[in-house]
Amino acid sequence: MNNRLIGKLVIVVAAIGALMLFSPFAIVPAGHRGVLTTFGKPSENVYGEGIHFRxxxxQKMNLVGVAIEKGEGEGDAASKDLQTVKTKVxxxxHVxxxxxxxxxxxxxxQPGERIIVPAVHEAVKAVTARYTAEELISKRAVVRDDIVNALRERMARHGLVIDEFSIVSFNFSKTFDEAIEAKTTAEQLKMKAERDLQRIEVEAQQKIARAKAEAESLSLQRQQVTPELLRLRETENQAKAIEKWDGHLPTTMTGGAVPFINVGGGGK
Known part of the structure; x- marks a missing residue:
């Protein structure tokens, strides 16, 4: 029984293999195109998605992917000022x-291995050499566009199209990172000092303005004090003193003066 079962399985597998080998149809799935070869020689026709006779x-139908592919990598390059830069892109x-x-x-x-990888490495190194390390950071978008332009022509010659290109990171040596950090700190301190100086200047200008205003006010008041105004103020003060007098003369004078003599009675 076991031998019969094994024999049947062999026959089924052989039948499936023969069917696949001798099948007159080939299928091109989505995201691909077909290249039909006859005894190894490729046809110039491009076969679209679907079923085709062979x-x-x-003849054999060979599949070539035309969907968008993703590639990433990193490598070392030298900047214009000879800083070592490790770039990840x-x-x-797509084809x-x-x-x-x-x-x-x-x-x-195999477009990825034969064209994309070496082309990206070459373009990144060539473009990186045009910029200093600081420019690679401050002009990142420009650097990216330069790399894309360097890649586009070379890839187009081989039927490849760039859909997106991104610079993930620039990594520099520890010494350069420390130098950038020190420069950033110095610029921040400089900006703070400039803001403090501006604040001090504004406060000084405000004090000068207040002092000037006060001086002008005093000057105006002095200009308004005339002899006539002084006599008027003196008359007003005398009038107020008369209003407050109760009709009695003081019996003594301050400062040790002699008392008034009572002239109203019959003195001896």
Whole structure:
């Protein structure tokens, strides 16, 4: 029984293999294009998604991906001021559908390894050498665009298209990082000193303005005090003193003066 079961399984597997080997149809799935080879020679036609006829044994449908692929990597380069820079990048790309035959034939259906990786390394090194380490940080978007422009022409020759390119990070030596940190701290202290100086100048100007206002006020008051005003104030004070007098003369004078003599009675 076991031998019969094993024999049946072998027959089924052989039948499936024969069906696949001698099947006259080939399927191109979504996100791919097909390159049909006849005894190894690729056809110039590009086969779209779906089912296609082929001659069994003589022809084979080879699949080339045209969906967006992601590649990432990092490498060392030297900046314009000879600083060592480790750059990490990410690239999204795809194969142009009309170029799948060339990619299959010329690149062995391996565009990532044969074109993308070396092209990205070369472009990053070439562009990094144009900028100083500080410029790589301050002009990051410009550096990215320069790298993309350097890559685009080379990739286009091989039927590859850049969809996105990003610089994930720039990493420098510890000495350079410390120098940048010290410079940043110095600039922050300088800005603080400038703000303090501006504040002191404003406060001094405010004090000068207040003193000037007070001086002008006093000057105006002095200009308004005339002899006529003084006599008027004196008359007003005398009038107020008369209003407060009760009609009795003082019997003594301050400062040790002689008392008034009573002239109203019959003195001896």
């Amino acid at each position: 001659w069994p044994l003589a 990410v690239i999204n790309y 142009r559908p009309d170029a799948v035959v060339a990619v299959f034939r010329d690149l062995g259906n």
